[in-house]
Amino acid sequence: MNREEYVSDAEWHRFLEFSEKLETPCVVINLRTIKKNYIKLQNSFPFAQIYYAVKANPNPKVISLLAEQGSNFDIASRFELDKVLSLGVEPERISYGNTIKKARDIAYFFEKGIRMFATDSKEDLKNIAKYAPGSKVYVRILVENSVTADWPLSRKFGCHPDMAYDLLVQARDAGLTPYGISFHVGSQQRDIGQWNDAIAKTKYLMTSLEEDEGIKLQMINMGGGFPASYIEPTNDLKEYASEITRYLRDDFGDEIPQIILEPGRSLVGNSGILISEVVLISRKNNTALNRWVFQDTGKFNGLIETLGESIKYPVVTLKDSPTAKYGEVILAGPTCDSMDIMYEDCKYRLPIDLKIGDRLYWLSTGAYTSSYASVEFNGFPPITTHIMD
Numbered sequence: 001m002n003r004e005e006y007v008s009d010a011e012w013h014r015f016l017e018f019s020e021k022l023e024t025p026c027v028v029i030n031l032r033t034i035k036k037n038y039i040k041l042q043n044s045f046p047f048a049q050i051y052y053a054v055k056a057n058p059n060p061k062v063i064s065l066l067a068e069q070g071s072n073f074d075i076a077s078r079f080e081l082d083k084v085l086s087l088g089v090e091p092e093r094i095s096y097g098n099t100i101k102k103a104r105d106i107a108y109f110f111e112k113g114i115r116m117f118a119t120d121s122k123e124d125l126k127n128i129a130k131y132a133p134g135s136k137v138y139v140r141i142l143v144e145n146s147v148t149a150d151w152p153l154s155r156k157f158g159c160h161p162d163m164a165y166d167l168l169v170q171a172r173d174a175g176l177t178p179y180g181i182s183f184h185v186g187s188q189q190r191d192i193g194q195w196n197d198a199i200a201k202t203k204y205l206m207t208s209l210e211e212d213e214g215i216k217l218q219m220i221n222m223g224g225g226f227p228a229s230y231i232e233p234t235n236d237l238k239e240y241a242s243e244i245t246r247y248l249r250d251d252f253g254d255e256i257p258q259i260i261l262e263p264g265r266s267l268v269g270n271s272g273i274l275i276s277e278v279v280l281i282s283r284k285n286n287t288a289l290n291r292w293v294f295q296d297t298g299k300f301n302g303l304i305e306t307l308g309e310s311i312k313y314p315v316v317t318l319k320d321s322p323t324a325k326y327g328e329v330i331l332a333g334p335t336c337d338s339m340d341i342m343y344e345d346c347k348y349r350l351p352i353d354l355k356i357g358d359r360l361y362w363l364s365t366g367a368y369t370s371s372y373a374s375v376e377f378n379g380f381p382p383i384t385t386h387i388m389d
């Protein structure tokens, strides 16, 4: 694994010094990387408003840094809301992006001053009309993305464009402000063309709503899906930006609506390095060619996105070198659940002289790791986070 492709020498040495005494397992987050990512994203889409998807990494210092940079926030629960508000973010900078919510949570958000809500169903829309009267609503449409996104978000969210049309008409009739359309093309989306399809569907919907109902939507929420750097290559963010901007120009000409982006992974993914310790190295028979490497964290404690071996994190050790000898390994976690295997089909190779007690460094683990850790499975406490300024 070529560590330099993911972390510069200078940042790597700073990280090693910072983390030397830390207990494993843990995730170290580099705030400088997040700041750089934010600036790059905003410069790549200068016309867009950024709403950070808090679930990717809800650490208060991450939220505060992004708030300082001018980010808005996409929130999914009242608990995330309380946290973000307590850090001084104004309610005008928050959108309630979860389409699955309780009526009393809608009331709670409204009471706290939130006036922008996502929806994709009749029942939810009725609740918004009742408990958040007059608010802006945007409707999430279904997009198919299960093949080219490493972590798809299809099926469960969004509705067919015909239904989105009806919901926006109903929103107006119920006294709400029909505000826009949203979609999410799937997380770690490697096919930029997916935005083209979604934007085209959106354009069609907006045109027919205006022509047939006189409803002029103002906003497109293009969701997340921008990549972090894992083993499978992706285009650079600049490429995403220039292509997506071109799709918008093709469909909307000079009258591009207000654009919202909801990045999670692309802002925080490569800011994190997860450190684990090797607990056991074994072979399953006397002549087995591959080793099982068990470490002190796994699927239930930060590495859930290895489900189906979907996200392939680069893993490095201090024994890596151009002259080191490598052998195939199966990487597994410490719990008493046989699901707790990270990589078996995907052939990871680690140095032959790797020993029990050595550390493994999982690069690009700033997103969807600490926020996905179980509380007490087999008694293991949730993975800790350390913030490096």
Ligand SMILES: *Cc1c(COP(=O)(O)O)cnc(C)c1O
Pocket (backbone or CB within 6 Å): 053, 055, 056, 074, 097, 098, 184, 186, 187, 188, 223, 224, 225, 226, 262, 263, 264, 265, 266
């Ligand atoms: C998770 C989520 C995001 C963030 O997606 P990434 O692919 O991590 O950028 C954005 N919007 C919504 C509604 C989400 O649920």
